[in-house]
Amino acid sequence: MRIALHDVEYSLPETKLLKSITCSFTKGITYVVGKNGAGKSTLLKLLTTAIQPVHGEVNYTRLVRDEQLGTYRKKLSIEEIRKIIGFLPQHFTGHSDMTVEKYITYIAYHKGIPRKLVKKSVENWLKESHLTHVKRRKIRHLSGGERQKVGLIQALINLPRICILDEPFEGLDIEERLYFQRILQRLSYHSIIIISTHLIDEIRQSSEDKILYLSEGKIAYFGGIESLDTVTQRLEEA
Numbered sequence: 001m002r003i004a005l006h007d008v009e010y011s012l013p014e015t016k017l018l019k020s021i022t023c024s025f026t027k028g029i030t031y032v033v034g035k036n037g038a039g040k041s042t043l044l045k046l047l048t049t050a051i052q053p054v055h056g057e058v059n060y061t062r063l064v065r066d067e068q069l070g071t072y073r074k075k076l077s078i079e080e081i082r083k084i085i086g087f088l089p090q091h092f093t094g095h096s097d098m099t100v101e102k103y104i105t106y107i108a109y110h111k112g113i114p115r116k117l118v119k120k121s122v123e124n125w126l127k128e129s130h131l132t133h134v135k136r137r138k139i140r141h142l143s144g145g146e147r148q149k150v151g152l153i154q155a156l157i158n159l160p161r162i163c164i165l166d167e168p169f170e171g172l173d174i175e176e177r178l179y180f181q182r183i184l185q186r187l188s189y190h191s192i193i194i195i196s197t198h199l200i201d202e203i204r205q206s207s208e209d210k211i212l213y214l215s216e217g218k219i220a221y222f223g224g225i226e227s228l229d230t231v232t233q234r235l236e237e238a
Ligand SMILES: Nc1ncnc2c1ncn2[C@@H]1O[C@H](COP(=O)(O)OP(=O)(O)OP(=O)(O)O)[C@@H](O)[C@H]1O
Pocket: 012, 017, 034, 035, 036, 037, 038, 039, 040, 041, 042, 043, 090, 198
């Protein structure tokens, strides 16, 4: 899988929020960092296809092997893309009048988990993320951290090929953060994972991960995490 952006621009009537964005994402974890208002959430929404660029292109392709045509990149349709994306928005609310268990079960069916595996899968996610004791509580009565975990589960439950998470670790304690980070790390061997964060300390020091540093809607840096210190310094000085 590959997501390739070419000269992408996104604007509202008065302001340009994203400017000349050219980059591509393949399997692995990319952290999108930048100051408040840099355009991180806007870029993530664009990658989910929720909003469209006013200029430039976003292409989703996967390698296909064909006996006659050989190996080529097949462009995915918007329906195909939406089926393989797991998304956690910045302010996740879910279906606030549903109980945690009902909501996650509904999501599991919706995302194609085989019927006979749904109950076990839901039980397991709730147990591992310490939500079993609130499974009969309505989502609107959860604490911020509990709601965030429900949001993460709905994004990850079918281990999607593209996973886009906006500030996913907000409100989680260290143990829970590590639990979800381990899942994301395993998933990153097969999937494109894009995580926005303003908490630089949350970023694991792994030579395989990448950083996309956005500044005023433009890419200021896109590369290996080994330059994290330089990026942090630039963030602090800016
Ligand atoms: N619907 C909107 N109407 C007007 N301005 C908007 C709208 N959506 C976003 N913006 C502005 O666009 C800029 C980028 O917003 P965005 O939410 O993408 O930034 P961000 O990097 O995710 O910020 P934060 O870290 O604070 O979440 C901000 O200045 C924001 O105020």
